[in-house]
Amino acid sequence: MASPDYYETLGVSKDASQDEIKKAYRKLSRKYHPDIAGPEFEDKFKEVNNAYDVLSDPDKRRMYDMGADPNNPNAGAQGFSGGFGDIFNDLFGAFGGGGASMGPIPRTQKGSDGKITMTVSLRTCVFGGTEQTQVSAYQVCPDCHGTGCECDTKPVTCPDCKGSGSVQRVTNTLLGQMMSTSPCPKCEGHGTVIEKPCGTCHGHGRVRSRRTISIKVPAGVDNDTCIRLNGQGSVGEGGGPAGDLYVYIRVVDDDNFTREGDDLHCWLRVPLTWAALGYKTSVDTLDGKKEIAIPAGSQTGSTIELKGLGSAQLRDSSKRGDLVIHIVVDTPTDLTPEQRKLLEKFAKQRKDASYTPELASEVKLPRTQGKGFFGRIKDALR
Incomplete structure (x- = not known):
């Protein structure tokens, strides 16, 4: 049976580097992993692992490049397929020495x-735990x-190989009788x-x-962390003996918090009066309720760090x-007539009617990775 390529x-x-071989593997x-591709790809998965086992080991790869398959337990007996190894073993067989054998394959x-x-x-992810x-x-x-x-x-x-795992075959040639060794077909080399x-x-x-x-x-794992x-x-x-199990982590999106590196982010909607006058309140965190102080004059985009x-x-x-x-300042949209009069009086005292709007290419607010700040607000409030 020919050795696989x-x-x-x-x-x-054939001149691939070790990094190229590792990347391909x-x-x-x-x-082709059976847990991903399905049980029908188990044989293909084994072929890939056998190939990597040989090509990732410099000594095994050198042996394979010279014509002998290290994954074949009788590689030492068969030598180089079709090359001088067979002739060398056969010559010893011709003089009555018999073919060499590596012994039976363990089950x-x-x-x-x-x-x-x-x-x-x-x-x-934040605190760790057992899942x-x-x-x-x-x-x-x-x-x-x-x-x-x-x-x-x-x-x-x-009964065929008497426990050796291999059988010998004698053929007549011009040089006399030649003897070769191969795995026993009855026990598949196990003996x-x-x-x-x-x-x-x-x-x-x-x-x-x-x-x-x-x-x-x-604690501290994130998406694609491997355990x-x-x-x-x-x-x-x-x-x-069993192999190892590699567990890759996938984090579920949280309703209240997003994570960027080791920091957590959340968005808090507050009334216009809280933002203008300042206010003390409590918020739910992963560590329980925490008191915070919203500074007077807070704007949409202002941040409070805990x-x-x-x-x-x-x-x-x-x-x-x-x-x-x-902070996300919530502008009121359902004013009563009395509330509207109060705001109009407030605007008049501040002379807001004389305020000149200014254009800008972008709003200079804190930005998070990925989407812009307002994009993240829209996602959070959607």
């Missing part, structure tokens, strides 16, 4: 890593406990045969199932950003 599998050239592993293999996305609230989520991954078969055999049975020694496979896992020692896990979310959980991925063939009431920093949860409150 690992460069073609990853879609890179990350893209394809996400594309127990390490499992693959998993990737999931978990949705959390802004409060969890529960469901994971679909391979688990040890509950009936055979990873052996792959029916209850009270065990794998038996392969043992499962005569009575487990009816639940069909001899694989693992089954795919969904389970609920608890994840400790550190690595050791040994929480899929169990390997034959009940082998130090240390923002999000915790991911690298140092003892440090927190600020809570920035943006």
Whole structure:
């Protein structure tokens, strides 16, 4: 069987750098991961992982470029496919030495890593917490406990290869008898045969199932923060050790607050009189109710900063950003006749009729990242 083209599998050239190989692997592993693309892409996902396993290791890559596949347990016996390795082994076979063998392939293999996305609230991002989520991954078969055999049975020694995992073939050539070594087709190189496979896992020692896990979310996480959980991925063939699970965070939009870095922002509508005369009130924050003082003469766009009431920093949860409150002055639209007269008297005393409006290319108000200030106000009030 010809060795697979690992460069073609990853879609890179044979002189690709390690960075190019790593970038191609990350893209394809996400594309074909069974939890994202579906269980039918599991074989393709394995091909991508096998290719990266070889090409990311300088020694394995050098061996592969010379014609031997490191992922083939009999690579040492087969040597370079179609090259001098076969001739060298065959010559030893011709003199009665026999072909070399790397031994049987273990049935127990390490499992693959998993990737999931978990949705959390802004409060969890700020303070941290423990969240529960469901994971679909391979688990040890509950009936055979990873052996792959029916209850009270065990794998038996392969009658064809006598447990070596490989068989030798003798052919007559002009140089005499040549001997070559290849994986045993009956036991697939394992050296043992499962005569009575487990009816639940069909001899694989693992089954795919969904389970609920608890994840400790550190304070300060944000969108696309990745949490690595050791040994929480899929169990390997034959009940082998599980891979790791990578949890990517997605933050739900909050109704009252937005986050920019470690700071939180919110918008507070206040009456015209509060803004003009000043006022003390309380607002709900993620830390509970807090008293604030609206300064006299506040305008739409004025801000009040509450130090240390923002999000915790991911690298140092003892440090927190600020809570920035943006003032939005609410202009009254339903004045009574008496209220209108009072405002007219107020305007007359201030001589507002003589006020000259001034044009400007833009309103010089604080801006937040992304949308303009008024755009954010519209979104918040919509």
